[in-house]
Amino acid sequence: MSTPAPPVAPARPITRTHHGDEVVDRYEWLRAKEDADVVAHLEAENAYTAQRTAHLAGLRERIFGEIRSRTLETDLSVPTRQGDWWYYGRTVEGQQYGIHCRAPLASPDDWTPPVLTPGEPVAGEVVLLDGNTEAAGHEFFSLGSFDVSTDGGRLLYGVDVEGDERYTLRIRDLATGADLPDTVENTSSGACFSPDGRYVVYTTVDEAWRPDTVWLHEVGTDADADVRLFHEPDDRFWVGAGFTRSEKYLVIEVGSSITTEEYLVPASDLRAEPRSIWPRREGVEYSATHAVVGGEDVLYVLHNEGALDFELVRVAAADPGGAREVVLAHEPGRRLLDVSAFRDWAVVSYRREGLARMGILDYASGRVDELAFDEDLYTAGASGNPEWAPPVVRLGYGSFITPGTVYDYVVATGEFLLRKRQPVLGGYDPADYAQRREWATASDGTRVPVSLVWKRSFGDPGDGAAHPVHLYGYGSYEHSIEPGFSVARLSLLDRGVVFAIAHVRGGGELGRQWYEDGKLQHKRNTFTDFVAVAQHLVDAGVTTPSLLVAEGGSAGGLLMGAVANLAPELFAGILADVPFVDALTTILDPSLPLTVIEWDEWGDPLHDAEVYAYMKSYSPYENVREGVRYPRILAVTSLNDTRVYYVEPAKWVARLREVGADALLKCEMAAGHGGVSGRYNAWHQRAFELAWLLDVLGLAEG
Template sequence: MTFEPTTSAVPPAPIAARRPVARTHHGDTFEDPYEWLRAKDDPEVIALLEAENAHADAVLAGLEPLRERIFQEIKGRVRESDLSVPSRKGEWWYYGRTVEGKQYGIQCRAPLAGPDDWTPPVLSPDVEVPGEQVLLDSNVEAEGHSFFSLGSFDVSSDGSRMLWAVDVAGDERYTIRVRDLVTGETLPDVIEGAFGGAQFLPDGRHLVYTTVDEAWRPNRVWLHRVGEPDNSRDIELYGDDDERYWVGAGVTRSDRFLMVESGSSITSEVSILDAADPTAGARVVWPRREGVEYGVDHAIVDGQDWLYILHNDGALDFELVRVPLADPNAVEVVLAHEPGRRLLDIDCFRDFAVVEYRREGLPRVALLEYETGVLTELEFPDPLYAVGASGNAEWAPPVIRLGYGSFTTPGTVYEYEVATGELHLRKQAEVLGGYDPADYDQARLWAPAADGTRIPVSLVWKRSFGTPGDAPRPVHLYGYGSYEHSIDPGFSVARLSELDRGVVYAVAHVRGGGELGRQWYEDGKLQAKRNTFTDFVDVARFLAAEGYTSPDRIVAEGGSAGGLLMGAVANLAPDAFAGILADVPFVDALTTILDPSLPLTVIEWDEWGDPLHEADVYAYMKSYTPYENVRDGVAYPRILAMTSLNDTRVLYVEPAKWVQRLREAGADALLKCEMVAGHGGVSGRYNSWRERAYQLAWILDVLGLAD
């Protein structure tokens, strides 16, 4: 590594040595000068990353007062000591606490008043909760560690035991432990290297967990007997050696079955095991067929066991059917396929089911009556919102817990009373500092793409600065557009710091996401992936052409696969943006997808294509992968790339190489690498707020609002 001499107080941008490595596929050779940066344990690589951090900190040192103000604004809007709405399970109410000055949450419980106690108690951080038990204080668990993540937390059905799993490196490999909640004793069980999502079986004497292979693919489900000190005697319940498939397991709400799902991006297979005797063997519901996805839940109707199945066999936006447990091929249609209504999930309870789906670009929640098949959709007042069922552990509840929010409505917990159809407000997150939702507004626009497709665009702004479109405004434009993941309008306390400075926040719901159903996703993946990038550019140009903003007042942001979007649009339309924030960006996509030994690569072939074996896929990906398409002689916008050294999903080397190549092309590009963190960035709420303040200060600086 070499550095240019300087007399400035700001250290120069680190310039890595060029050590070309040839990569040849399908008759094409690419000379990669920075592939050597992949050697994570090389002291020279670590030195480069530390030099990048020092350079970025020095260049942005003048923003420190703004960063501190934004951090204090975020902190000042959050009630730091608070409690979540308790959720009922067994004989207890379970809830979380946050305490002022502490980074992490505290898991607690308190006893029910009686078996008919279904109304959650209203808890106050200033009032002692009768009978409260602190189950897990993550602040204690995190002591001595720079990073902490809780990957599993579960309490046995009888409330007598607790398991938890932690990661202190950021690589998403967790250590599981077990505690006796009656005696308070931590049991000898220590299971290393587990994936997230471990849980007890209904007997409380066993737990199930998954492990990953060398490519970080969850591929094995294990049964562990509580009290065993390690995993040497654990029993493998299920394994899948197909490198395209992820494996996961969960107990049905009825406590009857352990469902094991093995799925790729386009194909799935579900196996059923008896939760009371999982070693008796697994039974496949429907054998896997390429391109057919399905999910299963268990219900009991008129004393008969049924499997309710969401599937896409001949149903692009999915269909809901049910089959008798004894005969999975005796199919009865419950909700026929309806184009434009993308069925997402079926959640079975004793007396009804909850169905979640998307329609007209928004999530929906409805109750399904088993006997009649009638679907009753819940209605909400906001024109844009996000909603979903959560926190419903019980098999036979009279109410359904819902999480709700919008760009202007803080996170809200409702309970829907099934018998009456009433919606009860249980809690809305308090935003301190005088927040009034009436001071803000939200709307949806439709931007035309070059091929005539209408792209939905969601906006939120502060009313006192005028209505967007009346005059050009600074715009923060966010995008993702992969994996059928939808970016729904949700509330953000941190976002208020930019809205209150006159910024309009916008989301471009580009193809490749799931906002408008399965076809929207299909039209932005594989050989149609460029639609994701051109849609985003077309949205930016539309906002400028219609007077909402101007190119010198737009900052784009995206993370992970959205970071690939950022790198692609920087190459496609550098003149359309003043700045680009790329968080853990997937910008060396072709190199990664060509190497099946890397984490997730083979799994990703269903999303991006297989360039290793298919020349046309190689050529297509080579045409857009950001690192290889950086252009010399182009005036790039300002770029800030943020990554984490221990990220197992998008390796740090991708943005590190990208930034070096951008600098060669003359771009003003900065790299910030968290040296102890994972794909989600730093851990701890105060650390996360500071990280977001760092990003927002940079965005405001690019937009000319840093004063």
């Protein structure tokens, strides 16, 4: 059977000139999203991809079936206490979206969440919002805000049905189940009620999709009467707002990638002038949380002023610019990440030796007692703790081989109370799998951590036999790739594939310097680190280039495009999800979403010729090579993505085909940056990607 011919995007040259450099771009016309020719081309790409992957239909269905058969489809989350209620979520077999529910406390002293049985009714249950009902008639559905008033009487929720991350806010009366007339269009995510429930605080975005304004909406009034609380005119900064756990202050945060400033507004007087905690200084980042110590209102402030890996200080809330008491001094190699204050103690989150860790901060002594876990590789963090004075901390835990686990940690005794471990059906046994961390050496001698997970029955990676390997990477924004569990990944591990993560520079795994060494004019380290990890796996006998497939998404998609150009011979295939592969074109255009904010991460090529030249030297679309054999490439994108436009992978694939590469493009026509919505749709999408990956590895019959 002959291979179908791929779509050919017509060349419609557009010339751009910056810093005396003239570039002819033959495919920039694909940016015209509403153009019928563009839509027709994307549909042709989808049809071609469907043809080229038609032989994988059976494998896709098997993988989808495996994901589904391992998942307890009718399930409930562990209830979280807030006010007089336990809040939890339901999933129901056959339904795409979760159902948000609550049930009353047994008594005011009840801190033990009820044990809920899937499929069985819960006494006193109230359905707050059924995602399946709200999504009816829409191809896409996403919640961007979800908050219940302190008195439990009203629900605030924000809905996006396009995938462009513009949310419509509505308010529901929970006594009647009816929505109030209040409607606020085109908001950002994260809206919330004021503690008294009288107001809603929300943010809106500018034309470049930058959250720039904080608004106050009085419940029961028209949105046209909403009051602007704060506006940030500087295009480099975004804004966000939320109330402290103590409910005493509204905190307005203004931030760029390298600079932050926070403002306090008394919750009792939301129209008061916002008061800056510390005036912004270029390159200084900080975040504050409110606590009451010895009867005094204080702020615990995490900052990096003269402290690369951050320092924690305590200041008076009434005079935050005054005397600073050092609580946790800067300690190189211990990257302080967050402090979350409760009435009697605080939870401190940090990274050390490549792992996320957490501890309990005693206000009186300033001592942090670190929580200990049994596995060498794991991820753990506090989550779902809305109450101000709980006796326990709710935390999530997991690893590559331990499914997601929920604990309540009793601060007074140090006891871990297991509340739930994600069920994995079909006889999953963690003992059948193994994980470890090893180290590769980069071209400049830097040691780069590599995480591995595999099924024991296929042998240990490095046992002398070459194993098929799925290598993942990201490496931007100080984002760390944690050792997390994945049900879908089992479909690879059970076929003998070793999963690996290259923890490259640009991420945050080894502290702030690890991030600094992979951004701006050091960005190439991200790419060469990934290549070094791939070469390490080959040199160590773990795999061979013909058995190695790489994957990355968004900024990790930039990584994929870069390594495809740098070392195409090292990979059999590259899977690029919503890939940022036309980075220079995007970062040159300040009218595009987030571009100006992104200059702190990538540099400003519009005004700086040196940055322009550096970005041009690595941007994947600009550097597709003639005369080399590229690995097979699958690029997945979404038409309505506002973070990485579909046009980037569309142009990249067209350019790759010019040099003879076997490149496929799959464009979701009703989705956003995170892909399709709905769990079954997401499983089908992942099954599509994994089937392609297994085909590249020669395991499509498995």
